[in-house]
Amino acid sequence: MENLLSGKRVIPELVHSTVLKIINSNSLFYNSLILLENKMPLQRKQKLIRKARVDDVVVMKQIINTYSKDELMLARSLSEIYENIRDYYICEIDGEVVGCCSLHVVWEDLAEILALAVNPKCARKGIGAKLVSACLDDARSLGMKEVFALTYVPGFFETLGFKVVDKNSLPRKIWSGCLKCPKFPDCNEIAVLKSINS
Numbered sequence: 349m350e351n352l353l354s355g356k357r358v359i360p361e362l363v364h365s366t367v368l369k370i371i372n373s374n375s376l377f378y379n380s381l382i383l384l385e386n387k388m389p390l391q392r393k394q395k396l397i398r399k400a401r402v403d404d405v406v407v408m409k410q411i412i413n414t415y416s417k418d419e420l421m422l423a424r425s426l427s428e429i430y431e432n433i434r435d436y437y438i439c440e441i442d443g444e445v446v447g448c449c450s451l452h453v454v455w456e457d458l459a460e461i462l463a464l465a466v467n468p469k470c471a472r473k474g475i476g477a478k479l480v481s482a483c484l485d486d487a488r489s490l491g492m493k494e495v496f497a498l499t500y501v502p503g504f505f506e507t508l509g510f511k512v513v514d515k516n517s518l519p520r521k522i523w524s525g526c527l528k529c530p531k532f533p534d535c536n537e538i539a540v541l542k543s544i545n546s
C-alpha cells in the first residue's frame with residue numbers, strides 16, 4: 349500500500365491497528381460520556397420548581413397514583429387536583445413534570461404538606477427536598493407559623509428540620525382531611541411538624 353501524500357509505502361497491518369486504536373479510543377470516550385450522562389443526568393439538565401398549571405395535572409395524578417397503588421399515598425382524582433391547583437408546586441426537568449407537592453392552609457397559623465410525590469426514576473436527586481422547600485417559603489410568605497405532614501417517610505422530613513410529634517397534639521381541624529381517607533381510623537402515618545418562625 350502506498351501513502352498517496354508522501355509516496356512512501358505503508359504496511360497495511362499498521363494502518364489496520366491504528367484505525368482500530370482510533371475506533372477503540374473513541375468508543376472509550378463515548379462510553380465514558382454515556383456513563384457520565386447516566387451518573388449525573390439531572391445535574392446537567394434544567395431542574396425548575398414552579399407553581400403548577402392545569403396542563404400539568406394529568407402527569408401529577410400519574411406520579412401520585414404510582415404510590416397510591418402501594419398505599420404509600422392517598423390517591424387523587426383529576427378533579428381533586430384541579431380544584432386545589434393553586435396549592436401545588438411541581439418540579440420540571442427539560443419540560444417533563446417529575447414531581448409535585450402541595451401546601452394546604454389548615455388554620456390561621458398552620459399548613460399541611462400534601463401530595464408530595466417524585467417520579468421514582470428521579471428519586472434521591474434532591475427534588476423532594478426542593479419541592480418541600482418551595483412549600484415552606486410559601487408558608488412563610490403567607491405568615492404561617494407551623495407546617496406539618498402525615499407521612500410514612502419521617503426520615504425524609506427530618507432531614508428538612510421537621511420533628512416527629514404525637515398526632516394527637518395537632519389540632520382537631522386536621523382530622524377533617526383524615527375522614528376522607530379509606531384507612532381512617534387505622535392509619536399508621538407519622539406526624540411531623542416544623543416551626544417556621546425563623
Ligand SMILES: CC(C)(COP(=O)(O)OP(=O)(O)OC[C@H]1O[C@@H](n2cnc3c(N)ncnc32)[C@H](O)[C@@H]1OP(=O)(O)O)[C@@H](O)C(=O)NCCC(=O)NCCS
Pocket residue numbers: 415420421461462463464465466467470471472473474475476477478497498499500501502503504505507
Ligand atoms: C419521599 C420522597 C418525596 C423523597 O423524594 P426524593 O426526591 O427522592 O428525596 P430527596 O432526594 O430530596 O431526599 C433528600 C434527603 O432526604 C432523605 N430521604 C429521601 N428519601 C428518604 C426516605 N424514603 N426515607 C428516609 N430518608 C429519605 C435522604 O437523606 C435524602 O438525601 P440523600 O439522598 O443525599 O441521602 C419520594 O421518595 C416519594 O415520592 N416517595 C413516595 C411518596 C411519599 O411517601 N410521599 C410523602 C408523602 S407525605
